[in-house]
Amino acid sequence: MIRERSARVAVWPRQPSRGTRARRYDDRVNTENSPQQPPAPDIDVPEQVRVRLEKRARILDEGGQAYPVSVPVTHTIAAIRDAYDGTLEAGDETQDLVGVAGRVVFQRNTGKLCFATLQDGEGRTLQVMLSQREVGADSLAAFKADVDLGDHLFAHGRVIVSRTGELSVFADDWRLAAKAIRPLPALHKESSEENRVRRRHVDLIARPAAREMVRTRAAVMRSLRESFHQRDFLEIETPMLQTMHGGASARPFVTHMNAYDIDLYLRIAPELFLKRAVVGGVERVFEINRNFRNEGADSSHSPEFAMLEAYEAYGDYNTMAALTQDLVVTAARDALGTTVVTLPDGREYDLGGEWKDIQLYPSLSAACGEEITPHTPLADLLTLAKRADISLDEKTATPGKVVEELWEHFVGDDLYAPTFVRDFPVDTSPLTRAHRSQEGVVEKWDLYVRGFELATAYSELVDPVVQRERFEQQARLAARGDAEAMQVDEEFLQAMEHGMPPSGGMGMGIDRLLMALTGHGIRETITFPLVKPRS
């Protein structure tokens, strides 16, 4: 059995506070619950933390509990609100006894009658009233001495409504449910975005929008899975640690496996494994899981992000379009209750109704005023890019890459209402089959919402010979210094050689779906995004 060293905070007996210097403690000292351990002078402790540590120690000293194993809760805050809100008038008292617990978010301690507002995880609140007449002078004094903002408090008593109309538990008994050592931030002021992200646990206590985002995200995940299950898709988990990186164009993270002494890649996409599952007969398959890309981090990119991929045998990029539209619209209805998204700036767009459907080359030609086709020479495209002030790495530039850059610059940013953009260049889509009727393009669409790419889908390339050629092309790109190019995945090619049925495949960024549905940045949609450590 592995024993982990427990990290406990050393607490010392009450000392007279003298001077203005912050006290210190050493959180590496294992004191095994002893409040008698002397402080080790190592780390500064703010005054408020010191005071609360002293309260904890005193409570333990006096034989009380700062962290009881449980408290006898009989009702949730929500249950009491639901049962009594609107049924009682100011001053009404019931004989209904309840035991309730929550975090203390406001305290109004008057002389002989104290008020505390308890909050649950959803942000619903309930007032507790503690009267000296009801609980006794000693108990009320202890309440004032022991309970701080941020503590978890348990109260037992009758359900009443105060004279000013606030639904309350009129306590006949109370206990500390868990003592908070760190103070809450000021609840009526917004924290800085950095603090919100770095200390999301505090953000979730303090900010309703943070709580809502977590719940919206959960509702979206649940909705997506439900939509897939209704269509008889199976959910599987494919490897996150891969010996080759492939399935997308992106720089991978590299890690090392000691047992085999080999480098492994954190996956950039689950695509190749999901296709192997389709070859093996899992004909409707999806996965929702994390991808990792070793690229920049900004307001729309995170190095670690949640991805949905789905494959359907005997489907194509048209069936995937219908599927995707339904997934998104259903998720909006399930999570928001409407298909109309209202952005924080007041802007609105509707995910319902018909979605726009445009083609890449014609829409680019119209936007930049020049005819651009799959046959437009690279040199002409580069000239256009230069004129539009788009800087490119000419060493690794291909016609398709430049066309996509041009398209994003001239068209992509303005697409707020959902729009499918169809039929992409061949050389940027090595896993996609050639278009059934148009030369020089592949059957691929990108879905744009709110100015960014939300999803992409292909009629999948299933010809193993063409697939091998495309990989070899990628390998040549890699040799020219393109770090995003795919490697030749022999395992995957052999799987394809066993025969993959004609299929449609789709990938969607889950974080981006949340961004599209809520209008917030990616760091708000991810509960605990990666943040740069402080030095």
Next chain:
RNA sequence: GGGCCUCUAGCUCAAUUGGCAGAGCUGCGGACUUUUAAUCCGUAGGUUCCGGGUUCGAGCCCCGGGGGGCCCA
């Protein structure tokens, strides 16, 4: 990668031309039996992100570094 902005008490923010580092909330002590961010009186709380420099004197000016944000690519 480039440009611009930003970092001050636990939290949110001030600080005039370079001239004694402040407020509100939180904390601590006191008063108060119907409060809603309770109120009132008193009080404590600082490595002004870090390291250099200029200056009689730097939160402020200069150089370098770090964190964060926005815009561009």
